[in-house]
Amino acid sequence: MRRAEVPPRRRKGDFDMSFAAGADLGLLIRKLKSIITVSDAERSAIERLPMTRRQLPARQDIVRDGDHPTQCCLMLEGWAFRYKLLDEGKRQILSVHIPGDIPDLQSLHLPVMDHNLGALTACTVAFIPHEALRELTRTHPGITAALWRDTLVDAAIFREWMTNIGRRSTSGRITHLFCELYLKLHAMGLAENHACEMALTQGDIADAIGVSNVHVNRVLQELRGEGLLTLQGQRLVIHDWAGLTKRAEFDPAYLHLKRAPAP
Amino acid sequence: MRRAEVPPRRRKGDFDMSFAAGADLGLLIRKLKSIITVSDAERSAIERLPMTRRQLPARQDIVRDGDHPTQCCLMLEGWAFRYKLLDEGKRQILSVHIPGDIPDLQSLHLPVMDHNLGALTACTVAFIPHEALRELTRTHPGITAALWRDTLVDAAIFREWMTNIGRRSTSGRITHLFCELYLKLHAMGLAENHACEMALTQGDIADAIGVSNVHVNRVLQELRGEGLLTLQGQRLVIHDWAGLTKRAEFDPAYLHLKRAPAP
DNA sequence: CGCATCGTTGATGGGGATCAATAGCTGTGG
DNA sequence: CCACAGCTATTGATCCCCATCAACGATGCG
Incomplete structure (x- = not known):
């Protein structure tokens, strides 16, 4: 069991502000297409999402327990993981995320983080503002359903992990x-x-x-x-x-x- | 650890077909009001939801692993619980539900059950057809957000349980x-x-x-x-x-x- | 090349599983 | 109204899985 080492928070500077050419969002579209049929209108709405690309070093926290995020994190390259820390530095890893995932999508409706999200490897992520995602869901019910479903699969995996750990x-x-x-x-x-x-x-x-x-x-x-x-x-x-x-x-x-x- | 006893599936007859006078759905409205502000239009849309009321004896399964539900279950009275069974009859309880909860809301977007839902005590539930809920979410984005949020709190509790069990x-x-x-x-x-x-x-x-x-x-x-x-x-x-x-x-x-x- | 992290190994002790048996409780039916 | 059946709770005895501590290689990176 790992002792409570607190990894450094991300620093300013270790990202580039290149806003989306829809290329990166292709990964999100690909993910959604594995769930629903994506219409042209939906695709183009997604490609118009504003985003900020970032490079993160391994083991760096992305969002912390207690934070009030204003954006979501789309994984482009590398792995991330969610975890909780307890007293005496005990740690529970909650999930592992790979490109295509949005590991903190729940923050769209749960304003305060109840766990940490960190980079497992060096990775590239795209931050998408909550406001843009909310607007997207307001106007595109199909995408809403797909994103909702994505969080439900997340929960299904939690249930399986619970069973794994418990029994x-x-x-x-x-x-x-x-x-x-x-x-x-x-x-x-x-x-x-x-x-x-x-x-x-x-x-x-x-x-x-x-x-x-x-x-x-x-x-x-x-x-x-x-x-x-x-x-x-x-x-x-x-x-x-x-x-x-x-x-x-x-x-x-x-x-x-x-x-x-x-x- | 409980051995694999398979509780009897619900039988026809142990329910009454009284369709909703909005009274029972007041519980759902109360739940939603603890999450969002419910407008008059939303309230009346909810009260018009079709539902079937049922009485269930304690320890009876409501939905089973592998099922393809066509309705969701709103708890009115009593407790329910979700669980998985493993080989050798090992059982993991995943969650406990009380009046106001919709323990199988995920089935709205995940067609096949990956776990069981059972009555813990004798209880009263209201079944609401998926189709009616889908129509409700199509027309009322605010309610969609509230229901989505509800499933996200569910997931947050799973994460905490994982930590509980693991560490x-x-x-x-x-x-x-x-x-x-x-x-x-x-x-x-x-x-x-x-x-x-x-x-x-x-x-x-x-x-x-x-x-x-x-x-x-x-x-x-x-x-x-x-x-x-x-x-x-x-x-x-x-x-x-x-x-x-x-x-x-x-x-x-x-x-x-x-x-x-x-x- | 030196330090840090990760992986590996041995020794020791305890938390908790398992098995088994008894007691308490509740509903059911004679 | 009591007896019985079937759960649920309780207790004791035994054993082993696995946590913990400690030390030592291996590996990779600045």
Whole structure:
């Protein structure tokens, strides 16, 4: 369990103010298209969204517990994660986010943050003002439904994590987490052939599944020993997808992916 | 940990088809009014919602994992809960719901259930067709925002539970759960003076916080011994609210209540 | 090349699961 | 009105999973 290190807040200067050429927002459109049919009018409304592009170093906080954000954060490159800190520095990781995600979309309707959002790796994000998003939802009910749905999938993943932490064995928890991450990456075209980046350290994994980092290390060795997976550096290779999903009791239904997962 | 007993599905006949006189929907309006300002037009649109009233016996499932619901369930009386079942009958309770809640509102945008919803006590519910709710959201953006926000608070509670299960001591988990339930009941006018109904059995509590029922029993005795609370029959009495919230590291911010909690 | 973070390993102890048995409670039916 | 059935709560005994502490490699970066 990681002790309470407070990462530096982002500083002014480490971003460029290039406002959107709709290119970056293509990622958002792609995400929405995986949920609904996007009309031309909707597409063009999205492409007209104002945004600020930013580069963030790894492990830097983006929004903090208690903040009152005025914008949402669209992930363009890199991974982010949400987490809570408790007394004595205990940390619970709540979710992991990849390009296409809007990890703080809830701030559109919940004015105060009840957790932290941080960059896991160095990453590129686009900040979109709440006001622009509110206007978009006022005028485009279809987009509203899609964004709403996106937050509902978020919640569905929370429920699964709760179950993971509360009722699965440690090896089940780890393998379940890996199955989920691989499928999410795969759905966004960021993984193929049962291999993907793994930006989480063993300490991060520990704080995501509610065990100690030492224990994560030992169980990972078991999983390697069984030939289920390899985890070296920042790369996860799944050698036995069927075995992994079985070990994890993994059923992808909770991800509510449009296309059936065929990894 | 409760073994997989499959409760009987609801039968035809145990409900009456009395369609809404807006009386029951007053509860929904009350809930929404705690979130937004409800205009006369909105109020009357809500009161015109079609609904079917039903009486359900305790422990009966309302919607099941894998179902494709065509309606949402508004709690009128009694408690409900959401849960998942794993292999070997392990159960994780995901949330607890009281009058005013719509525990399956997510089904409006996620067609397939990824968990179960069951009656905890005997209860009265109102089923509202998805189609009517969709029409309501099409025509009333304010209500859409309020309902969306409601699902976001739901998700915020999931995050807190995740943290509870993953990183708190057992006594912290139990006390945190009690603080939350008391405050939710209090906010709906269903509890006063640090006392309330407690429909959860020790086994239910165990499955909500990720420990065994035996352990819940022992920790409850400690809490009683410290004079923090009394739990007899179906009644919870909190003797030392300050002590309880401290033990729980309880910060109500995540509930996103409109009025500051003043229990 | 030196420091920091991450990964790895060993030793130790405790929190909590599990099994088993008893007691209390509630509704049901004879 | 009591007996019985079926839950729920309680208690004791045993064991082991996993947290914790500590130390040491490995790795990567400025």
